[in-house]
Amino acid sequence: MASNSFSVLGPDLKVTGNISASEDLHIDGSVDGDINCASLVQGEASAITGAIQADSARLAGTVEGSITAKTLVILKTAKITGDVFYDTLTIEQGATVEGKFAQRAHGSAHAESSDDGEPKLSLAN
Incomplete structure (x- = not known):
């Protein structure tokens, strides 16, 4: 993981189908399909319809x-x-989320290292 490789889907791109990236992915366009990547950054104007699975995700669209x-x-x-x-x-503050929140299964390494087993939630201004 020493490389800083990343892929970008620009605002003019619309992808229909699943996307899998072994490293980082930045999406400014629209995706109709599932996304699986190491790190996902979503731009404000981006729209994703499908499941997202990533080590880290920063969502703005x-x-x-x-x-x-x-x-x-x-x-x-x-x-x-x-x-x-x-x-x-x-x-x-100001984000809109409709759905359930749940801490991931306790089988993950991060969940096992939690001090009290409680989910970690923080609110930013």
């Missing part, structure tokens, strides 16, 4: 589908419809 991430940041411009599974979660 529209997501319709479930999200599973070790580290998840939901920015104030985000509008999410779907269930959210996380190890650590930050939500900026």
Whole structure:
């Protein structure tokens, strides 16, 4: 993981189908399909319809589908419809989320290292 490789889907791109990236992915366009990557950054004008699975995700656009991430940041411009599974979660004031929140299964390394087994939730201004 020493490389700093990343892929970008520009604002003019619309992808229909699943996306899998072994490293980092930045999406400014729209995706109709599931996304699986190491790190996801979503731009404000981006729209994703499908499940997201990533080690870390920073979401600023529209997501319709479930999200599973070790580290998840939901920015104030985000509008999410779907269930959210996380190890650590930050939500900026003003973000819209419709769905259930749940800490990821205790089988993950991060969940086992938690002090009291409680989900970690923080609110950012």
